[in-house]
Amino acid sequence: MFALAVKNILFYKSRSITTFVLIFISTFFFIVYVALMDGAHSAILQNALKVYTGAIEIYKKGYREKGGNEYLIRDVKKIEDVLQNIKGINSYSARYESYGLLAYKDYSSGVMMVGIDPQKESRNSSLKEALSAGEYLSEQPNNCLYMGSNLAKRLHLQLHEETSFIGSASDDSFVAEIFKLCGEFTTGDYEFDSSAAFANRRYLDGVMLSENMASYIAIRVDKLSEVEMIQKEIEQKIESDKYEVVSWKTLMKSMVEAMKVDSIFGYISISLFFVVIFFVIMIFGFINVSARLHEFGVLRSIGLSRAEIRALLFWEIFILASSAVVLATPLGAYVAYYYSVHPIVIEGISQTYKEYGIVSDTINFSFNTFTIFWNVGVIYLLSFLSIVYPVHYVNKFTPLEAARHV
Amino acid sequence: MYRLLLKLSFKNAFARLSRTLLVIVMIAVSMSMMLSIEGLYDGMTNSMVDRVKRSDCGEVSMYSKNYRTSRALKDNIANAQSIAQTLEKKKGVKSVVLRLQADGLGSTARKSAFSTIIGINLVAEEKFGGFSEFLKKGSMDISKNGVLVGSELAKKLKLKVSDKLVFSTQNLQGEITGMALRVRGIIQTNNVVLDRAALYVDTKRLHKLLGLSAQSATQIALRLEDEHLIELLKKRYADLDVKSLLELYPMIQQMQELMKIFNAITFFIVMLVVFIGIMGVMYVSILERIREFGIMRSIGMSYALLRRQIFAEALFVGLSGYVIGALIGYVVLYYLKVYGLDLSAFAEGLESFGYSSILHASIELHYFSATFLAIVAASLLSVVLPLRKIKHMSIVDATKVVI
Numbered sequence: 001m002f003a004l005a006v007k008n009i010l011f012y013k014s015r016s017i018t019t020f021v022l023i024f025i026s027t028f029f030f031i032v033y034v035a036l037m038d039g040a041h042s043a044i045l046q047n048a049l050k051v052y053t054g055a056i057e058i059y060k061k062g063y064r065e066k067g068g069n070e071y072l073i074r075d076v077k078k079i080e081d082v083l084q085n086i087k088g089i090n091s092y093s094a095r096y097e098s099y100g101l102l103a104y105k106d107y108s109s110g111v112m113m114v115g116i117d118p119q120k121e122s123r124n125s126s127l128k129e130a131l132s133a134g135e136y137l138s139e140q141p142n143n144c145l146y147m148g149s150n151l152a153k154r155l156h157l158q159l160h161e162e163t164s165f166i167g168s169a170s171d172d173s174f175v176a177e178i179f180k181l182c183g184e185f186t187t188g189d190y191e192f193d194s195s196a197a198f199a200n201r202r203y204l205d206g207v208m209l210s211e212n213m214a215s216y217i218a219i220r221v222d223k224l225s226e227v228e229m230i231q232k233e234i235e236q237k238i239e240s241d242k243y244e245v246v247s248w249k250t251l252m253k254s255m256v257e258a259m260k261v262d263s264i265f266g267y268i269s270i271s272l273f274f275v276v277i278f279f280v281i282m283i284f285g286f287i288n289v290s291a292r293l294h295e296f297g298v299l300r301s302i303g304l305s306r307a308e309i310r311a312l313l314f315w316e317i318f319i320l321a322s323s324a325v326v327l328a329t330p331l332g333a334y335v336a337y338y339y340s341v342h343p344i345v346i347e348g349i350s351q352t353y354k355e356y357g358i359v360s361d362t363i364n365f366s367f368n369t370f371t372i373f374w375n376v377g378v379i380y381l382l383s384f385l386s387i388v389y390p391v392h393y394v395n396k397f398t399p400l401e402a403a404r405h406v
Numbered sequence: 407m408y409r410l411l412l413k414l415s416f417k418n419a420f421a422r423l424s425r426t427l428l429v430i431v432m433i434a435v436s437m438s439m440m441l442s443i444e445g446l447y448d449g450m451t452n453s454m455v456d457r458v459k460r461s462d463c464g465e466v467s468m469y470s471k472n473y474r475t476s477r478a479l480k481d482n483i484a485n486a487q488s489i490a491q492t493l494e495k496k497k498g499v500k501s502v503v504l505r506l507q508a509d510g511l512g513s514t515a516r517k518s519a520f521s522t523i524i525g526i527n528l529v530a531e532e533k534f535g536g537f538s539e540f541l542k543k544g545s546m547d548i549s550k551n552g553v554l555v556g557s558e559l560a561k562k563l564k565l566k567v568s569d570k571l572v573f574s575t576q577n578l579q580g581e582i583t584g585m586a587l588r589v590r591g592i593i594q595t596n597n598v599v600l601d602r603a604a605l606y607v608d609t610k611r612l613h614k615l616l617g618l619s620a621q622s623a624t625q626i627a628l629r630l631e632d633e634h635l636i637e638l639l640k641k642r643y644a645d646l647d648v649k650s651l652l653e654l655y656p657m658i659q660q661m662q663e664l665m666k667i668f669n670a671i672t673f674f675i676v677m678l679v680v681f682i683g684i685m686g687v688m689y690v691s692i693l694e695r696i697r698e699f700g701i702m703r704s705i706g707m708s709y710a711l712l713r714r715q716i717f718a719e720a721l722f723v724g725l726s727g728y729v730i731g732a733l734i735g736y737v738v739l740y741y742l743k744v745y746g747l748d749l750s751a752f753a754e755g756l757e758s759f760g761y762s763s764i765l766h767a768s769i770e771l772h773y774f775s776a777t778f779l780a781i782v783a784a785s786l787l788s789v790v791l792p793l794r795k796i797k798h799m800s801i802v803d804a805t806k807v808v809i
Contacts, residue, residue, distance in 0.1 A: 018682065018686065022679075022682075065564070066516055066564060067516040067517040067564060068515065068516030068517070069516075099511065099513065099517065099518025099519065100511070100518065101510070101511045101574050101582070103576065103582065105580070106478065106480075106576065106580040107478065107576070108510065108575060108576040108582065109509060109510070109511075109520065110509070110510060110511030110512070110518065110519060110520035110521060110574075111511075111520070112519075112520075154477065154509070166582075167518075191520075191602065194520065195519075195520040253754055253755075254754040254755045254757070254758040255755065255758070256755070257752040257753075257754050257755025257756070258752070258755030258756065258758060258759050259755070260752060260755065261749060261752045261755055261756055265447075268443060269443060269668075269672065271439075272436065272439045272440055272443060272672065272676060273672075273675060273676070273679070275435055275436055275439060276432065276436040276676050276679040276680060276683075277679055279428065279431070279432035279435065279436070279683060280432065280679055280682055280683040280686070282428065283425065283428050283429060283432065283683050283686055283687060284686050286424070286425055286428055287425060287686055287687065287690045290422070290424075290425065290690075291690065291694075389428075393424065
């Protein structure tokens, strides 16, 4: 049956070539398209996580819902001791966040003032790498501010100039302090760059009376895939009735949802191509079997059963689909792999989309063997489905009817 | 003669019913899917543009020369009121609103966030963009100390209707000043910039707080009936910064262009594959009837007539698919336009990118006309190759052919 199928494929060249080309293009296109879509989503999420949000964050219960000083973590050291011994945690940083008003000459702006340990934070996020002017915060406690470049622009504040901050301390008392602009950062997240300013924790603790306190602790993990496991372990080891441990999937729910919607639309768009290609393969298959009705009649007359005719046609599509897939898959996988290692760079994307927080100028691809595997599976399935109607059509005829067919 | 030719073409087109139906189904399904996707994507972008126009800049907005870069109160339009009055009388201008904006800090007892206070006149805003349609919760009331809060800002500050907040900023003299506000409503415009930061208050109250005259504003936004007016306004008010929607929101322009490119590529690929499908069927259909064509030629039918008959056959097949596809596509688009595609399950994600959670499709005539032309072209082109074969074959040879 296999030999007969090969012979038929070689004999009916135009049908074979069309089917082969269409399956080849579909496979290649599908692998590359999904790799591009997944890569873009993963890059957006990873960029967002890299900038500031932790893969896991620990809050005192109530802080995320209500906020305020009564929901601050008041024993940071105890939690940090626990985190130190959990495998898979790359780094962590306790952050004290407070909101206030920064003013410089005639200009003022709302600010999220954050106290950080400069060294720990540089391991935990890409804040240090985002330096665009001046210098990053030093280990020595001083009144230096490391400020978003858009915020500095809004305040018309230059490096080494002083700005006044008013806000409230951890005990709700009024706070006023003079800070000096020592460095600016640009993450590409417009809102963040327009509203955040960082100060050395040890200095800010003195101003805010917030020693050993934190709004939350941000944690970076070695592997994002292990987040849930690490989250559970933390929950078991800290006072879970007092604290909540939240993963990035919850912290960045809107972004995760947006990516899901984008994927849905992506699959809807590509399904259009597959529907058309599926029909064309079916039409060519149908034309082919229609033209061979006489041949099938003769085959049935000399003893071949309906099941064997079905097997013959399935062998034909199997050989055509397999040969196309075998060639297209490595090619598609190579493109996906190559661009996952060397992303395409288009200057200016981050500037255009700055208000939407997309921080990268690169177009990333994702290389995942499981994804490629199911992409190929879908193409195989469609190829086999496309031959179902032609097979049904052929088997409707009796051997005599088919043999007489012209 | 032509009637007979058409009759013959019609009969031949449907002589092999199964394969003709397959082609018709292929055209109809792919076309209806393509129209639905195109309409839905356009609808998403159009809805975004519409909301931005209604909630912010209209077709065109005017600012003081330096305001958009400095965002400083001193860069206000001092005679905004009289400019607005002049513009309102101008032919082609539907409505005009004045807005006064100041950046500062919105604070509750527990949280603070960067905010932009916007002084508005509710009656004018209603006429300008149906502002009340953006109300998500509460009531449209900014009297006394009432404030309407952008949905994302409300989320950030954990604000509910009737909660209190304080807004602090600098006035025109550079003094820190503030106002106590009570939330009367939550506004969701799906304009990301506004939803994240806007606090809408009565413009008179804001003028007073900021120490500005009642004549002044930071923005004059216009809804136009005729967009050609934009260039005239730019010339007439050369001392102001007059910007169109797409200049103020370049991302929207990029999105529209990207959507156009995406739709064009989709259209081209689908039509190419459809062409291959029609060609496959027509090619076989013509080649297996070469003897028939030979006989027709030998009894006196000219090649020109034969060609027309074959073109007509291809058109019958293509246009049957088109009519069914257009009908299904229109029904789907109409449903999506009226009822929309409810993606409330992903509301947070969509809204964070400026989309509504219920997506409504657009229906444009050009979807159908462009597809019509493409199907006609694909149908006609699909028979060019077999026709060439017939043309170069002698009548005697054609008559002898046995398939």
